[in-house]
Amino acid sequence: MEKHSPKRDAAVENTLAALVADRLKQLIALEGRSFERLAKLSGIDPSELLRIEAGAVAPTINHLWRIANALGVPFGRLVASSARRGVQVLRNNARQSVTSQDGKFSTRPLFPYDGARMAEFYEIVLAPHHCQHVEAHAPGTKENLVVAKGTIEIAVGRESPQILQEGDAIDFLADVPHLYRNLGAAPATLYLVMSYEFCPCDGAV
Incomplete structure (x- = not known):
């Protein structure tokens, strides 16, 4: 089995951070949603949540579950690409x-x-x-x-x-x-x- 290199792992982590940041921005922007309320409902420190929203850090699974529950959306809503058509291959x-x-x-x-x-x-x-x-x-x-x-x-x-x-x-x-x-x-x-x-x-x- 091919081993993961630190450089590739970092690149994948950065991609995930950017994807979650993009999805989170869209969800927060929905009517009735606010950054302050999300921080309060999720129990995540506002400064930490701000870093996730900015794509500066890849969130942990604990972060994502708390955010998903606070927003009332499926966990996958935060990690799914917005464009998923045709055949999808995950390497x-x-x-x-x-x-x-x-x-x-x-x-x-x-x-x-x-x-x-x-x-x-x-x-x-x-x-x-x-x-x-x-x-x-x-x-x-x-x-x-x-x-x-x-x-x-x-x-x-x-x-x-x-x-x-x-x-x-x-x-x-x-x-x-x-x-x-x-x-x-x-x-x-x-x-x-x-x-x-x-x-x-x-x-x-």
């Missing part, structure tokens, strides 16, 4: 993964929300023994996960935790807090399809 050596602040959880938008469909497809990688807590998504949001590599524990709200092996799948309502825990000593890979009960941003950019 592995140009992957645009969004990571957590500690770098132990990353998600790669394979086919994020683009306004034409009400589902998103992601690749998720969890570092060994890492536990990722996820905030509740919009009401009616569903997650369908399949484990491609490793052993994963998934806990949803107050339900009993479930242990999934390679090839196992799980489907649940994700509008409550939930977590993914890698139980193994090697990185684990999952594939996630996220669907919405209704279009959360009709008429949005």
Whole structure:
């Protein structure tokens, strides 16, 4: 497998930062949206949010979830290109993964929300023994996960935790807090399809 060079990783990170900045500017500009209100609702420090909006820094997955929830839009709305027509090929050596602040959880938008469909497809990688807590998504949001590599524990709200092996799948309502825990000593890979009960941003950019 081809290894990523620091220079290429930096270029991909800069591309992602610019894409998120562009989408965020458009969403903030919508009627009834304001930078100040977004900072308050998301709980992100205004100076940090300003840097993300300016494209000066690539946001972490924690940033994006908070921003998406505050705006009431799908996560993918912040990372999807505005022009997605015809055949789309996503090269592995140009992957645009969004990571957590500690770098132990990353998600790669394979086919994020683009306004034409009400589902998103992601690749998720969890570092060994890492536990990722996820905030509740919009009401009616569903997650369908399949484990491609490793052993994963998934806990949803107050339900009993479930242990999934390679090839196992799980489907649940994700509008409550939930977590993914890698139980193994090697990185684990999952594939996630996220669907919405209704279009959360009709008429949005």
